[in-house]
Amino acid sequence: FFFSKIFISILFVLFIFNFFGLISRWYISGHAPWTNGYESAIFISWCLIGISFLFYKNQFVSGITALIASILLMVAHYGNVMDPEITNLVPVLKSHWLIIHVATITSSYGFFLTGAFLGFLVLILFILKVCFRNYSEMISIHIEKLTIINEICLTIGLFLLTIGTFLGSVWANNSWGRYWSWDPKETWALISIMIYAFLLHMRLIPYFRSIFIFNFSSILSVSSILMTYFGVNYYLSGLHSYAKGDPISIPNWVYYSLLVLLIVSILSYYSFKKISYKNNQ
Template sequence: IMRIAWSVTIIAFALQVIAMGMRWYIAGHAPWSNAYESIVFIAGATIVAGLVLARKSPFTLGATALLGGITLGVAHMNFVNPEITNLVPVLKSYWLMIHVATIISGDGFLGLGSILSLLVLVLFIIRGENGHSNIDKSIKELSSIAEMSLIIGLFLLTVGNFLGGVWANESWGRYWGWDAKETWAAVTILIYATVLHLRFIPKFNNPYVFNVASLWAYSSVIMTYFGVNYYLSGLHSYAAGEPVPIPNWVYYGIAGLIILTLLSYRNRKMSKN
């Protein structure tokens, strides 16, 4: 079964790469210059993250396929325009390929860490108060993989932001200007740095706290991408679309995550072994 799952995932990823390559050829520039293209790229980056880490656990491959599919679904929602557009002057730079690709790749790894943490919280609910050896083993295993994914994602996000500063200096004559996108990118870096350092605080050094923090930290990535692009203005407005009403499923999703966090809380205690 795992061989089939690996084969299907790799074939699907290969088809996506081919499609992006064709779009690159038709457009004449890297296919991550607008909302549709960048979301599709994030889906691809998520699959890459899963393929890199999936050998550690079969759950990882399923999680990355699920998140990749959901991300592609978002790319084809009504408010996302799939049309190939001409580049605005500031994007006609080799930095488009380097800076944006690095940032988006980091989002893929952070997304995988988040979906794995969601799965871990589900396992906390299933394990019950007395625990179960196999479930506890899976919780620790997936928590370790999620942490590795966050470390890689944070590294790429940080490097991408430094590269963005170099590009900003070439384009606008300054490395940093507290633009909305820049500010939220910095907030995201600080949040994930905090998540990854929680284990150094004795009271927070447990899988439950880490996975709750990892799950909710991804909201900063969503805010940096969708919130800034669609609801805030700034120098990155070339990546924005028309303001759209917040879909009802967003509120339902937040409510669901709150319930998941609370239900898993009662079974949070695990043995140190």
């Protein structure tokens, strides 16, 4: 408990430093610091630490959000993947909608990423519950709490993404004279909304009404967010090309991560089935 307080205090100090970094970049550039991949990664990492303070009573959430934030910061500062240079804005971005629309959308990504990592942690806990039967009751409590927090994060994220997409359509009408143009960024934002809306309503379907399916789906669903954030910006072109960067090669650690996810998912599924079988006996 003492070390957790120290950890939270360090997180708060880093949160303040990150905030002043964003403010400094805003002052120097003269515009909101989320106009390209580098700036948005810094902003999302700041939002992630803010999420940890929303659920500060759960130490798992603080640790997970700090981990995701550090990964994002490493991606932002790794090689030439994201350009940190401050450049002039294109005319369409010189609008007050930049502060409202983009901030709302990008902050929702923080909640979705948190939900995905919480889902992965729950899968690991299912495996540990079978391996350490003496602590099964305590692990079950953590599984239930983390699943509830996961659902809260996804609900907030869906709310922010929906509102942000609506505000983006208003901005599009002011800039281009139409609310919707099926631009890749718009399309994938709509796909993400539909995916997470289905995910949060899966509990109404008897076959999908299980903690395992919900947490596993929260991991798979974040792929649509990654496509919206990375894929569209770096591999597709459209009206949002102002945020586009040079195409990047997929690093090897991504494939290793997918392999680890596959192994953990299989082991967790069999552990979940084993636990369910014992409870039904």
